[in-house]
Amino acid sequence: MSETGSVSAFGDRDHLLLLLREMIRIRRFEEKAAELYSLGKIRGFLHLYIGEEAVAVGAMQALTSEDAIVATYRDHGQALARGIPPGSLMAEMFGKANGCSRGRGGSMHFFDAPRRFYGGYAIVGGGLPIAVGLALADKLQNRQRVTACFFGDGAVAEGEFHESMNLAALWGLPVLFLCENNLYAMGTALNRHQSQIDISFKARAYAIPSDSVDGMDVTAVEEAARLAVQTVRESGFPYLLEVRAYRFRAHSMADPDLYRTKQEIETWKTRDPITTFSGRLRGRGLLNESDLAAIESAVGAEIAEAVSFAEAGPWEPVSELTKDVYTAR
């Protein structure tokens, strides 16, 4: 499928290189995060997105700065693709006061008000009702915005998925429900947690339009997301987009990854969204070695700078521990 992947529809070379660069940024950022985790600079839970970069990068192209994002604990990819500076994300993972959540959230809870990034939610399914409410606020205030809500296949088993799909459809709310189906909820495979493994099919119960797309193909994701977002924006009605991808790393740094075979992982790695896409670009003469080297070196510099920013950041004074539990008056 990836060999025939659509490139021409997004024929602008600059745009294609941007997609590639964005995926590489996420990949390198997370490789660095994993390294810093081993060094003890980053603690807590760290859920890597490696393998799924095409999902956030493709989907984010379809959204404007006016739209809202709701994400999960696996939120590095969405945050970077949304344009939150990597330094503020890295600092957050270091627990520093110059982090995007002042060090109160860590890897799982990135927030950024200026970019309408309403957070990483670590209770599976917990972000969906929030997205419904953000869309309700837009509808009540006659704003033509879309709220994009990212969640995993595991969340589909939660009541809040069904409640939120129902309420969004019932009230006609502009939510893009974007399910990142990576075939596993921690160690439980999709066919061991879903009676119906075609997730997009579930939208029919709510008469919500839906589609599923290959999440290892960034342009396919972008195309599907553009159609989905356009549908939501024009209709003011929700849409379910199931993006089928795979995570190459364990669920989190704490996961020994015993529930799937090395063979399965290796097979999926042959469909790596970055190498397949750069291969396609090369094949079409849109990318050469020096272009790639330039991207890598710019990304490398950006990440090195992010790490320095995090290293240099101050710790929030303990005296501010209870600050912002309530609004200061």
Place this chain on the structure above:
Amino acid sequence: MPATTKMTYREAVRSGLREALRSDPRVFLMGEDVGRYGGAFAVSMGLLEEFGSERIRDTPLSESTFVGAGIGAALGGMRPIVEIMTVNFSLLALDQILNNAATLRHMSGGQFSVPLVVRMATGGGRQLAAQHSHSLEGWYAHIPGIKVLAPATVEDARGMVLAALLEPDPVFIFEHATLYPLEGDVDESAGPPDITRAAVRRNGGGVTLITYGGSLGKTQQAAGQLALENIGAEVIDLRTLRPLDTAAILSSVGKTHRAVVIDEAWRTGSLAAEISAVIMEGAFDDLDAPVARVCSEEAPMPYAKHLEEAALPSADKIVTAVRSLF
């Protein structure tokens, strides 16, 4: 002399809602049966007709999602008022309340606040058995990041809605279900009351009776009986369960040297236990007797009338508890 109107507690909540809906276009009400039905306790009767279905929104039976949607709408610039039929059903929304509403401001480093108001009925006394009668507001008072109000009077029933809407953070209002028919005089031109203060509902020098919400009536009754025995009871209505007005509690106990806490929740791990600890920490040397508690019996609320009465606090139990301190 401000003009007052006689109305029920139910009408007073409605009066507060109506004023809020009239004065702020960002305010809307949502919950199960708040519109066409008029509210499970008839609180919102007539509001759908007055404000229309965009602002008085009937929701499906999806407590978690409509509370979460309230949080999202608050993040999106609205001033939602969410009604949950009763506290028992609020348990289905506890994830959204505790993990999202209460955390978002702090966890986002102060970037996002959640100006959400959630109202719900609480308490027993209506023979509704163990899934419709419990008083769980003390659990909510455990949670940093939210405020918890318990209007015990008709005036507060109205005023607290208005006061809650002035708060930039989530506020939970617990309306004791037996209070809805209660009548009182309300000044409908009065602005929002100060919700940072407990109220002394009766002055006395012999014992401090600390209570809130649905137990205020029983406590007042007990205070009347105690007066006949020459025990002057001071009655404190906490009004706000989080944050507690500890100064009011301590200053009264400093004067009376005795305290009884009356709380319809179960005794173990209760708000009554918290108040008792507050007194121990802040007024230990003032006490002439241990702090006593009158709470519900440690059993799921039974249906049969005599058993339910035996389970709940009563004026007699309060009087007995006070006598034991002398």
